[in-house]
Amino acid sequence: MSVQLAGGSSRRVRLTYREAVRAGLRHALSADDRVFLMGEDVGSYGGAFAVSLGLLDEFGPERIRNTPLSESAFVGAGIGAALGGMRPIVEVMTINFSLLALDQIVNNAATLRYMSGGQLEVPLVVRMATGGGRQLAAQHAHSLEVWYAHVPGIKALAPATVEDARGMLLAALDDPDPVFIFEHATLYPLEGEVDEEPRPVDICRASVRREGGDVTLVTYGGSLAACLAAADDLADEGIEAEVVDLRTLRPLDMDTVLVSLGKTHHAAIVDEGWKTGSLAGEVSAQIMERGFDLLDWPVQRVCSAEVPIPYAKHLEDAALPSRERVAATVREMLV
């Protein structure tokens, strides 16, 4: 199908989330010689999640660069290459593995601009898969985005849609600072329709994915689907939930959350991280600081159970935020 848009024509195409990231990579690699991709098995293997499949043939091994299993060295090399004028995109296989690079991320990438009195610039993009739901147990399934969102000097993005999967990558490459993109591993097969022509998207604002006047569900990344599904269930019972996708975890766009809260006076935050010390806790605290008077009910949080994510499916399902848990939480708020 095709549609005419103001300012030029653009065909609409249907892509998976995986294809959208790949389209973003291809666009960036074609448009800018300074861009290159490096990470474990991004070359002939095509990336652990098949995101970079085919790019090696198109762009060659200098720009689709396989790395050894040395997260600290290749993330640090990304920092150095960014200092040297390149626009590196580093793929870290999963967020659990990224902990091996925390020194480079927290001590170097996040600090160099500030610590050098503004002389240095680290325009680095780091992508990684995050989250559970695939029976991979506790060393492949955690959601540690909040650890990165905690750190001043870096930006943290969580694309939940096909359009954001592609557009956030391009926006991140336009950014002068280190940007971390957390791709929820269950989203790669997700399909959606986007303009054929890749463009950067705004990475400053949250987005209202569903409008409703009774309760605000604040979420991001892999939990958006559970929230939208729960909102459908609640609608059948006459409860209209508004779903706010935070999109950017640092810096947080609380204005959008508070505008929604001004309408619904009820907020539940759905976050696949553990509740203790979670991003949901941060959003909740900011609601208290800036929107306490708007609340008719205490802010609720739907998070992962405080356990290392288990392997067995029934246990993993019980540990992660689900459509049912979100809906049940809302029902209790609106009794």
Place this chain on the structure above:
Amino acid sequence: MYSAAKIHGFLHLYIGEEAVAVGVLQALTPDDAIVATYREHGQALARGVPAASLMAEMFGKANGSSRGRGGSMHIFDLARRFYGGYAIVGGGLPVAVGLALADRLSGREGRLTACFFGDGAVAEGEFHESLNLAALWELPVLFLCENNLYAMGTPIRQELAQPDISLRAESYGIPAEPVDGMDVIAVEEAARRAAIQVRRTGAPLFLELRTYRFRAHSMADPDLYRTKDEIGDWRQRDPIALLEARLREAKLIADDDVSALESDVAAELDHAVGVAEAGPFEPVEDLTKDVYGRSAQ
């Protein structure tokens, strides 16, 4: 200045190791990049970062090399391609590999990245990851291990199962050479040879510069782990005194030259302290400036 409470925090003196920075930096060009440690003011001075800008940084002043944001451990000077100032042991090595990668990918042939680190870094995973990556991708990194025999207070034999550091580099296929780090002429000669080879091959090379710090690890260190005799023995090989004796013997300098040099240095230091004293502190209103390049709430 530290005792007078003008300089605060940690301060890691370079006294005893001067031949390493001076010798190596003689062999580099302005196009080369430098990555160093928290004991980097020697390298910064040898690179030509003005003493006044360093002193002002240590005073925490806005006219310091990092506007007072970094202090003694985080000297940066982009115009001189001096990329810092890394206080996590081993943390600068991956960055150096990346700077060399950028040169390679941009087709800037003939440049190298000089990466200084201490013997303590050799025990870190980042050392091994970085040497492997630089060797695997054949990147123009000159690895410079400043071996002063102690990782803070732990002697190298209590830290490294294989204390022959050059062997470790060679295990990654990187040619390595131990050098007398108290002899500035030997350091310069070795660094020139190494730099020529790195520029010609584009591949990494490793120098182990055997040196000694005469002062404690930092101003916070009571130096209880070494004997006065050991320090005294090493002081017999003070790199500055050694050079002076050599130059006198060759009749290249005389008493007048030495006293002229000493008064030049004293004047430069006085000037540096004056500039640092006179410099302004950055206004507190600018506390959050430069966390990001583009405003992010």
